[in-house]
Amino acid sequence: MIKITNLSKIFYTETSKVKALENINLTINDGDIFGIIGLSGAGKSTLVRCINLLERPNEGEVIVGGVDLTKVSEKELRLARRNIGMIFQNFNLLEQRTVIGNICFPLEIAGVKRQDAEKRARELLEIVSLTDKENAYPSQLSGGQKQRVAIARALATNPKYLLCDEATSALDPNTTTSILELLQSINKQFGVTIVIITHEMSVVEKICNKVAVIDHSHIVEQGEVGEIFTNPKSEIAKQLILPNKSKINIQEGQKGLRLIFNGESYAEPVLSGLVRDCGLDANVLFADVKEINGKHYGHMFLSFPSEQDIEKAITWLDGRKVNYSKEG
Amino acid sequence: MLHCLLTIFQFSEDFIKLWEKGIILQSIWETVYITILSTMIAYLIGLPLGILTYYTSKDGIRPMPWLHKTLSALINVLRSVPFIILMVALVPFAKMIIGKSYGNGVLIVTLIIAAFPYVARMVESSIQEVDHGVIEAAQSMGTSNLKIVFKVLIPEANPALITGGIISTVTVLGYSAMAATIGAGGLGMLAITYGHQRFNDDIIWICVLLTVLLVVAIQELGVWIVRKTDKRIKK
Ligand SMILES: Nc1ncnc2c1ncn2[C@@H]1O[C@H](COP(=O)(O)OP(=O)(O)O)[C@@H](O)[C@H]1O
Ligand SMILES: [Mg+2]
Numbered sequence: 115m116i117k118i119t120n121l122s123k124i125f126y127t128e129t130s131k132v133k134a135l136e137n138i139n140l141t142i143n144d145g146d147i148f149g150i151i152g153l154s155g156a157g158k159s160t161l162v163r164c165i166n167l168l169e170r171p172n173e174g175e176v177i178v179g180g181v182d183l184t185k186v187s188e189k190e191l192r193l194a195r196r197n198i199g200m201i202f203q204n205f206n207l208l209e210q211r212t213v214i215g216n217i218c219f220p221l222e223i224a225g226v227k228r229q230d231a232e233k234r235a236r237e238l239l240e241i242v243s244l245t246d247k248e249n250a251y252p253s254q255l256s257g258g259q260k261q262r263v264a265i266a267r268a269l270a271t272n273p274k275y276l277l278c279d280e281a282t283s284a285l286d287p288n289t290t291t292s293i294l295e296l297l298q299s300i301n302k303q304f305g306v307t308i309v310i311i312t313h314e315m316s317v318v319e320k321i322c323n324k325v326a327v328i329d330h331s332h333i334v335e336q337g338e339v340g341e342i343f344t345n346p347k348s349e350i351a352k353q354l355i356l357p358n359k360s361k362i363n364i365q366e367g368q369k370g371l372r373l374i375f376n377g378e379s380y381a382e383p384v385l386s387g388l389v390r391d392c393g394l395d396a397n398v399l400f401a402d403v404k405e406i407n408g409k410h411y412g413h414m415f416l417s418f419p420s421e422q423d424i425e426k427a428i429t430w431l432d433g434r435k436v437n438y439s440k441e442g
Numbered sequence: 443m444l445h446c447l448l449t450i451f452q453f454s455e456d457f458i459k460l461w462e463k464g465i466i467l468q469s470i471w472e473t474v475y476i477t478i479l480s481t482m483i484a485y486l487i488g489l490p491l492g493i494l495t496y497y498t499s500k501d502g503i504r505p506m507p508w509l510h511k512t513l514s515a516l517i518n519v520l521r522s523v524p525f526i527i528l529m530v531a532l533v534p535f536a537k538m539i540i541g542k543s544y545g546n547g548v549l550i551v552t553l554i555i556a557a558f559p560y561v562a563r564m565v566e567s568s569i570q571e572v573d574h575g576v577i578e579a580a581q582s583m584g585t586s587n588l589k590i591v592f593k594v595l596i597p598e599a600n601p602a603l604i605t606g607g608i609i610s611t612v613t614v615l616g617y618s619a620m621a622a623t624i625g626a627g628g629l630g631m632l633a634i635t636y637g638h639q640r641f642n643d644d645i646i647w648i649c650v651l652l653t654v655l656l657v658v659a660i661q662e663l664g665v666w667i668v669r670k671t672d673k674r675i676k677k
Contacts, residue, residue, distance in 0.1 A: 166582055195584035206579035210597050210673045220583040222593070251673040264579075271583070 116142040116165060116275065116307070121174030123160050134160040136331045138174065142324070144274070147301050147308045149322035149339070151315065151354060157331045158311045162277050165309065166198045167191060179274065196224055199268030199306075203280035205260040207252040213263050214239070214248045220270045231270075238266035242296060258289035265296065269306070276300070279311045294321050315354050319343070319406055327351045343404070343411045344376035344437070369424055370399065370417040374437035377409035384436055385414070392426050395419055415441065454644040460636060470652060472546065473628035477615045480550050484557035484610070491517070491558065492565025493591060499566075501574070503587050513562075520559040525617045528556050529624060549618065549626035557614050564610055568602035569595050601672035608664030612657050619653070629653055 123135040134157045142148045152158050163169040164176055167183050176183045183194055207216050214235050221231035239245045242262040252260055261281060268276055278297070282290040298321045301308050310322060318325050318339060326336035327350055334348040346352045373384065388394050396416045403412035418424050424440070431438050460466050491513065497503045498510040520528075529552040536551040537543040572595055580594045596603070619630030629649045637645035669675065 168578055168582060192584035192586060195582060198582070200579070200582040202575055202579065204573075204575050206573065206575040208576060208594065208598060210600060212673075219580070219593070220585075223580075223583055223585045223589060253674045267579075267583075277582075 115144055115177075115179070116140070116309070117175070117177040118161075118164070119175045119177075121161075121164060121171045121176065123157075123164060123169060123171045133331050135164070135171070138333055140326060140333065140336070142307060142309060144307050145301070145305060146324050147298065147310065147322045149310045149312060149318035149325040150328055151312055151318050151325060152328035153350070153354075154313060156328045158313075158328055159279050161328065162200075162279050162309060162311045165275075165277055166195055166200060168200075196220070196271040197273045198275045198277060199271070199273040200277040200279070201261065201264045201268050201281045203283050205252070205257070205264045205284075207260055207263055207267075209252050212249050212251055213244065213255070216252070216263055217266045217270055220267060224271055234270060235266070238269055241269070241300070242266045256289075257285050258293060261285065261289075261293050262296065265293075265300070269300065269304075274305075274307060276306050276308045277311075278308065280313070281310070282317060283312070283314070290317070291320070297321060319404055327354070340377045340406055340409060340411055343406065344374055344413075369421060370415055370441050371424060371427060371431075372439045372441050373414045373416065373431070374439070375403055375410045375412050375414075376437060377406070377411055384431075384434070385416075387434070388416075388427055388430060392423075392430050394423050394427055396423075396427070454648065456636070456642055456644055457648055460632075460645070465632065465636070466648075466652075469627060469629050469632040469649075470656075472626075473615065473618060473630070473653075473656065476546060476550055476553070476618050476621070476626070476628055477611060480553035480557060480618070481561075481607075481611045481614045483550075483554045484561045484614070485607070487554070488558040488561025488610075489565050492562035493569065493595070495562060495566045496569045496595075497587075497591065503577070503590055517559040517562050520555070521563065523556075525552075525556050526620055526623065528552060529620060533624060544625035546621075546626045548624050549621050552624075553614055553617055556617060557610060560613060561606075561610050564606035565603065568599045568606050571602050572598045601668050601674070604664060604668050604671070608661055611660055615653070615656060615660070629656075 118138055118140040121135060121138040122133070125132040125134055138161060150158050150161060160169055164171050165178065167176065171184060174184070178194065178198060181194060183191060186194065208219060211219065214232065217235040217238055218228075218231040221234060226234070236245070236248070239248060242265055244259060244262050244266070247255065247259060247263075252263070255263065276297075282293050285293060294317065297308055297310070300306050310317060312318060322339050324337065325339050325342055326333050327342065327348060328334070329348065329350040335342060335346070335351050342351060343355055346355045385396070385398070388396055396418055399415040399417050401412070401414040403410050403414060405411075416427075418427060428438070457466070495510060495513045495517065498506040498513070500507070500510075502510075523531075529549075532552045532555055533543050533548060536548040539551055540547040542548060576598060577590060577594060580590050585593070618628055619633070621628045622631040622634035629652055633646050633649035636642060637649060
């Protein structure tokens with residue numbers, strides 16, 4: 115478990131003082147894939163770097179696996195870090211070492227014998243599907259391959275936790291998907307708890323079970339991904355999750371309903387039911403429904419020809435426990 | 443190569459005389475060994491000094507403002523004194539160390555003193571080029587500061603360090619040409635005593651040419667080593 119309590123971080127520069135994090139409280143359970151999402155400059159990187167103390171908080175506790183890392187000696191901190199892997203947006207591989215040399219690095223540091231280290235490195239190469247690149251240098255790899263090497267390297271010492279700071283932000287959509295799938299399988303197969311920092315909702319949506327929304331140095335909202343997705347409360351979460359209002363072209367005088375799918379009702383049966391059972395002439399103005407962990411989340415804007423039709427639809431929806439709100 | 447040079451220089455009778463006395467080869471050898479020996483010893487001091495300067499800097503591994511400022515000031519002061527002045531100023535110091543106030547030994551001592559701050563600065567800037575993200579990645583794996591120096595900074599900065607080494611060597615070679623001022627040998631001495639002082643332009647130009655050839659040879663060697671060792675170059 116990672117437990118952060120009352121954490122604050124202030125950066126002092128020559129000319130000013132930047133409060134990067136203020137009074138952060140966060141609990142990440144073992145086995146979670148925990149997303150931390152926010153806009154650029156919100157404090158995400160600072161927060162994740164406080165977890166392994168690359169950044170030392172000014173206040174607060176960072177308890178990883180029962181130990182408050184802010185209180186241990188440097189030597190103990192180094193040992194604790196072997197249990198917390200980290201990957202980065204820019205991969206940060208050692209350019210002068212081969213792929214296997216990079217993966218062996220943390221093992222070398224941990225004092226593992228060379229032969230054993232290489233054996234472990236080859237296992238990891240198999241996990242990240244790069245067995246044929248063992249002796250390549252980072253400059254010879256694509257972005258996705260570099261991130262795979264970084265993942266293998268971060269996992270070399272068998273950490274319980276893996277921190278990912280914008281790990282897919284430098285990658286194209288297909289590569290992003292394959293890296294996220296790899297992270298997901300690492301979580302499932304080896305029970306590694308993963309913390310994912312991102313500014314992209316799609317990343318959280320694809321693999322996270324929990325999410326915290328961070329804005330201007332504060333955590334404004336956190337909880338199950340499904341919950342936050344269906345019912346974002348903070349402005350920033352709405353902005354990140356809900357579609358841009360201006361994208362929905364509701365004409366003057368047009369009345370409509372916003373249907374909300376929270377993982378219990380399903381999009382298609384609702385729509386076809388409305389049309390079939392009530393004989394309504396519903397018009398879909400906008401729809402953004404996603405499947406997360408096999409459930410449907412999102413919302414859909416429907417317009418109806420008359421106020422009466424809307425009332426009919428509401429009666430039908432009430433009977434089926436579909437959430438909605440009246441718009442227009 | 444030597445044969446080729448001899449053919450070119452055959453027009454110069456003075457050159458042939460000096461060649462036959464063995465003075466040309468002797469001077470080349472002196473220049474080469476003075477340069478290499480001085481540079482090597484300068485690195486023994488300058489390499490750790492440059493690393494320490496980076497290590498203690500604001501964005502370094504462990505910021506220590508006081509130490510950093512002191513080291514930086516020392517390097518800057520020594521670097522800003524023109525070599526010829528430093529050389530004559532250091533003659534008494536050199537005498538203390540080697541017991542003489544003229545000759546190759548004195549030159550080597552002064553070259554080392556002039557070169558080590560230069561080397562330190564070169565090393566510092568080479569190491570600064572190592573991506574900070576890579577250092578952080580190593581820290582996130584629980585690497586101690588000492589291991590970061592030896593397993594991350596030096597190996598990752600290796601190509602830049604080699605390039606810096608070549609530039610330093612060439613600089614020392616240039617300084618060593620002022621040897622005649624304190625009675626040391628080498629191509630500089632040859633140019634002054636057999637060329638300039640005897641109004642013998644041939645010899646001066648021959649010295650220029652030989653120096654250029656030495657510099658080119660050193661640089662080519664450096665480029666070759668870097669190309670062989672830098673893994674960032676796609677092959
Ligand atoms: N080392 C630093 N020195 C000064 N300010 C910093 C430093 N690191 C981050 N900041 C500031 O802290 C705030 C949060 O930064 P960061 O955590 O990198 O945001 P994010 O990762 O969400 O984009 C920003 O205003 C940034 O400028
Ligand atoms: Mg960031």
